[in-house]
Amino acid sequence: MSSTKNMGRFGQRPCHPQLSEHLLKWASPSPRHTRNGTRSCPSRLRARTRAVIGRPARRATAGDITLRRARIAVRANVSNDEAFGRKRVMMRRPTLFLTVGLPCTGKTTAARRIEIEQKALRLTKDEWVKALYGHENPPSAQDVIEGRLIQIGLRALELGNNVVIDYGLWSRDERSALRQAAADLGATVEMRYFELTPAEQRRRLDQRQAEAPHTTWPMSDEELAEWAANIDIPTPGELDGSEPIDDPPAGFATWDEWRRHRWPPSVS
Structure with a gap:
C-alpha cells in the first residue's frame, strides 16, 4: 500500500514538490477528473502554481x-x-595635412586628392574668399577667414577627423603654430611643399585666368617675385616631422596666444 504521507488535499500528490501549503487554500474544493479517471490540480491552483514556480518548460524544438x-x-x-x-x-590618430607653396604650384589639386584618399575635411581659403568677396581680395578679410577655417579644422581634428588646410602657409611661424595646435589635440601633421619654376608658375596662372577666372585673381610678375622672396621654404625636418617645434616668437607665452594674434576673430 502506498504511503499517504505526501498526499495532497484532494488525495493526489501536489503538482510540484515546492508548492506551499498556503496556495492549497485557494484551490477549488471540488476536484477535477481527467479522461483516464486520475485526479488533477484545479485550474485556480494551476494558475497560482504557474505564477509562483513558472510554467513547466516545454521541450525545445x-x-x-x-x-x-x-x-x-x-x-x-x-x-x-x-x-x-x-x-x-x-x-x-587624426592627421592635419598642410599644403605649403606659392600660388598655382599645385596645392589645391593635391588637397582635393588628399580629401578623397584620406577622407579629410578640405579647407581651401580661396574658395571662401571668392564666395564672400567676389573680385575683391582684402588682406584683412583673408586673415579672419584663415583663422575661422583653422578653428573649424582644429575642431574636426578633436572629433577624430582628418583635415587638410589649403592656403600657402608661407611663414614658418604659421606652420609651427599649427603643428603645435595639432600636437595639443593628439593629431599628427603631414606637410606637403609645392614648388615650380617662375616660368611654369606664370604659365599656369595665365591658363587658370583664361579658363577659370572665377577661381583666382590677376597676379603680376612683380607680385610673384615679391612673394617668392618672402616665403619661408620648409626645411627637411619640418617636412618629415623630425624637427622640434620652435618656441613662440618674443612677446607671446604660447603658440595659442600667437595664433589668436595672427588670425584675429573679426575684421578690424
Missing part, C-alpha cells in the same frame, strides 16, 4: 535551438563590432 543560436551570434557580433570600433577610435 529544432527551430527554438536555431533561433537561440542566432540570437547568441547576433549579440556576439554586436559586442565584437563595438569593441572593434572602440579599439579603432583609440588607435587611429
Whole structure:
C-alpha cells in the first residue's frame, strides 16, 4: 500500500514538490477528473502554481535551438563590432595635412586628392574668399577667414577627423603654430611643399585666368617675385616631422596666444 504521507488535499500528490501549503487554500474544493479517471490540480491552483514556480518548460524544438543560436551570434557580433570600433577610435590618430607653396604650384589639386584618399575635411581659403568677396581680395578679410577655417579644422581634428588646410602657409611661424595646435589635440601633421619654376608658375596662372577666372585673381610678375622672396621654404625636418617645434616668437607665452594674434576673430 502506498504511503499517504505526501498526499495532497484532494488525495493526489501536489503538482510540484515546492508548492506551499498556503496556495492549497485557494484551490477549488471540488476536484477535477481527467479522461483516464486520475485526479488533477484545479485550474485556480494551476494558475497560482504557474505564477509562483513558472510554467513547466516545454521541450525545445529544432527551430527554438536555431533561433537561440542566432540570437547568441547576433549579440556576439554586436559586442565584437563595438569593441572593434572602440579599439579603432583609440588607435587611429587624426592627421592635419598642410599644403605649403606659392600660388598655382599645385596645392589645391593635391588637397582635393588628399580629401578623397584620406577622407579629410578640405579647407581651401580661396574658395571662401571668392564666395564672400567676389573680385575683391582684402588682406584683412583673408586673415579672419584663415583663422575661422583653422578653428573649424582644429575642431574636426578633436572629433577624430582628418583635415587638410589649403592656403600657402608661407611663414614658418604659421606652420609651427599649427603643428603645435595639432600636437595639443593628439593629431599628427603631414606637410606637403609645392614648388615650380617662375616660368611654369606664370604659365599656369595665365591658363587658370583664361579658363577659370572665377577661381583666382590677376597676379603680376612683380607680385610673384615679391612673394617668392618672402616665403619661408620648409626645411627637411619640418617636412618629415623630425624637427622640434620652435618656441613662440618674443612677446607671446604660447603658440595659442600667437595664433589668436595672427588670425584675429573679426575684421578690424
